[in-house]
Amino acid sequence: MFQKAMLIYNGNAGQRDAEKILSQTAPILASKIPKLFLYQTQKPGDAEHFCRQHGEEVELVIIMGGDGTVHEAINGLAPLDKRPSLAILPAGTCNDFARSLDIPLNLKQAAELIAFSGMEKEVDLVATDHRYFSNFWGTGLIAAASESIDDASKGIFGRLSYYMSALKTLSEQDRFTFRLEFDDRVIEEEAVMLLFMNGKSIGATEFPMDSIKMNDGLINILVVKEAGFTLLKEIFTAKTSVDWEENEDTITQYKTSACRVSLSSTKTIDLDGEHYKGEHDELTVLHNHISVIVPTPEPL
Structure with a gap:
């Protein structure tokens, strides 16, 4: 004790x-x-x-x-x-x-x-150029939704405010170009959301992905190429694990222990709900830290 x-x-x-x-x-x-x-x-x-x-x-x-x-x-x-x-x-x-x-x-x-x-x-934990995080690193839709929540609605509606904001932001979100470098791979694509997940819960919503473990020395990369209300509803309401392979036209998933991220312009980066501005970032998993x-x- x-x-x-x-x-x-x-x-x-x-x-x-x-x-x-x-x-x-x-x-x-x-x-x-x-x-x-x-x-x-x-x-x-x-x-x-x-x-x-x-x-x-x-x-x-x-x-x-x-x-x-x-x-x-x-x-x-x-x-x-x-x-x-x-x-x-x-x-x-x-x-x-x-x-x-x-x-x-x-x-x-x-x-x-x-x-x-x-x-x-x-x-x-995950170390970045900006800070450390325990749960997630996100930019694009996730950051825009989180950033648009005001304290008043957060206090009144609680977790519902995150969903309301996400739905409001969804139709307004533009694509952006990014570059990922990890495990001798280079990926250059467009997306509406880029998410690195160490934990399984974001905005009080548990992402239905069995592969997310907080002690495996790896981080899950989720690239949302084309967002829609159907996809968002699926993430928010899924009671069992979603078969992400069926959604490869809208979602791509990777796992790695370290990654370099380059964005096409300076964007808001959401680390566990806290906001920072950046264009480049180095993410390194600190295993069992x-x-x-x-x-x-x-x-x-």
């Missing part, structure tokens, strides 16, 4: 909300972790700073927040020589990292998982 941990929580969530969440989770965690230090974020970048500054002083970092806070934590922990384990108390809109690892979205259950029943699982508290598999 962990002897020393720090809990980072979003101080901008509102004093009453923060107190309520902490009252549900902190006593559970403190019952099993003798030294539990609380760090409250006040502005963007605080979570990353706390992780980079104090990460090597503790055995466990617990993040209470959404994908943005998790993204900051990943970028604070990934460069450290001595990385602590990571645990998530999902408190965001989509919680894609938590969903990808089957972490309970109920805060009390997530706290109990950390304190009593969870196990450590090593997962991959961080250990995360996840549910223990049920016996067969």
Whole structure:
């Protein structure tokens, strides 16, 4: 069991909300972790700073927040020589990292998982020219949809806002030219969306692809050549794995451990929901780079 941990929580969530969440989770965690230090974020970048500054002083970092806070934590922990384990108390809109690892979205259950029943699982991270990411790198349709979501609709509609925005953006999205270099291959094509996936959940939607594993040392490349409402509906509503080979006229899939991406112009790049501008990027999978508290598999 962990002897020393720090809990980072979003101080901008509102004093009453923060107190309520902490009252549900902190006593559970403190019952099993003798030294539990609380760090409250006040502005963007605080979570990353706390992780980079104090990460090597503790055995466990617990993040209470959404994908943005998790993204900051990943970028604070990934460069450290001595990385602590990571645990998530999902408190965001989509919680894609938590969903990808089957972490309970109920805060009390997530706290109990950390304190009593969870196990450590090593997962991959991906280093890029811009940042590190845990879930996905995307440009084109995915970035345009994410970028067009305003805070008001996100707060009111939650995960539905991502779908609404995607549908709105779909008809407005132009093709762009890209170049991929990986495994002695060079691919130059046009697409409406380019997606590198390490996790299986984006916008609270689980992509129905069995080949996506967070600890296989590989990243899935998804090239959407021709988007349509039928394709988008299939991704959002599929209950079983989609046979992507049937959609090769609209989707191409590859897997690799490293790739160089060149875009025809500077575009918005979406890393786990955070936006950056770029034209070139180098992506390298860091195999089993961080250990995360996840549910223990049920016996067969």
